[in-house]
Amino acid sequence: RKEVEQDPGPFNVPEGATVAFNCTYSxxxxxxFFWYRQDCRKEPxxxxxxxxxxxxxxxxTAQLNRxxxxxxxxxxxxxxxxxxxxxxxxxxxxxxxxxxxxxxxTRLSIRP
Amino acid sequence: DTEVTQTPKHLVMGMxxxxxxxxxxxxxxxxxxxxxxxxxxxxxxxFVYSYEKLSINESVPSxxxxxxxxSSLLNLHLHALQPEDSALYxxxxxxEGLAGDFxxxxxxxPGTRLTVL
Numbered sequence: 001r002k003e004v005e006q007d008p009g010p011f012n013v014p015e016g017a018t019v020a021f022n023c024t025y026s027x028x029x030x031x032x033f034f035w036y037r038q039d040c041r042k043e044p045x046x047x048x049x050x051x052x053x054x055x056x057x058x059x060x061t062a063q064l065n066r067x068x069x070x071x072x073x074x075x076x077x078x079x080x081x082x083x084x085x086x087x088x089x090x091x092x093x094x095x096x097x098x099x100x101x102x103x104x105x106t107r108l109s110i111r112p
Numbered sequence: 113d114t115e116v117t118q119t120p121k122h123l124v125m126g127m128x129x130x131x132x133x134x135x136x137x138x139x140x141x142x143x144x145x146x147x148x149x150x151x152x153x154x155x156x157x158x159f160v161y162s163y164e165k166l167s168i169n170e171s172v173p174s175x176x177x178x179x180x181x182x183s184s185l186l187n188l189h190l191h192a193l194q195p196e197d198s199a200l201y202x203x204x205x206x207x208e209g210l211a212g213d214f215x216x217x218x219x220x221x222p223g224t225r226l227t228v229l
Binding site for chain 1 (some may be wrong): 145
């Protein structure tokens with residue numbers, strides 16, 4: 001089983017739609033969780049951190065369920081500029097540092 | 113300044129060449145990372161430096177040799193690479209505490225796109 005698994009996608013939705021991504025992780029020692037977005041041929045950029053109580057940033061809402069070991073990302077009122085690959089990221093303590101594990105990513109395309 | 117810079121942006125090298133990738137950050141971060149990313153795949157961790165010491169080596173072949181000259185700089189020395197090593201090489205940094213403060217996000221540089229002929 002992969003350490004971090006995401007919806008395979010691709011998701012192709014109309015502008016204005018609501019879209020949700022899920023991600024599961026296998027290591028119960030995982031300490032912190034993030035969603036990154038990556039545009040074609042660019043570096044990953046932090047979209048939002050995911051906190052236990054859930055958090056919202058404008059049109060984006062992230063949720064964490066530690067008992068079931070999954071995190072989610074909800075995008076409301078999607079825009080054309082939301083088209084990107086969304087990477088679920090889990091941070092695991094490891095020795096004197098931490099390991100960051102990426103999910104395989106979910107490609108999102110927003111159509112006009 | 114929340115920027116991680118990487119040079120060069122693009123690099124083409126032969127299998128017998130020796131080259132180096134450079135990464136710099138001025139955010140006071142004490143952890144720095146090298147990743148390799150192939151097309152349509154997520155980044156794969158290669159090395160982690162914490163407080164200028166190598167903390168994690170993900171069984172990377174010795175033809176890749178990391179170096180951390182100081183807390184702001186991270187190099188990746190390349191020698192005798194293979195064509196399958198062609199990829200985007202990403203550097204990242206994060207706040208990291210010796211006490212195990214693992215809650216901090218990583219900031220990525222724009223990457224070096226490497227082609228090995």
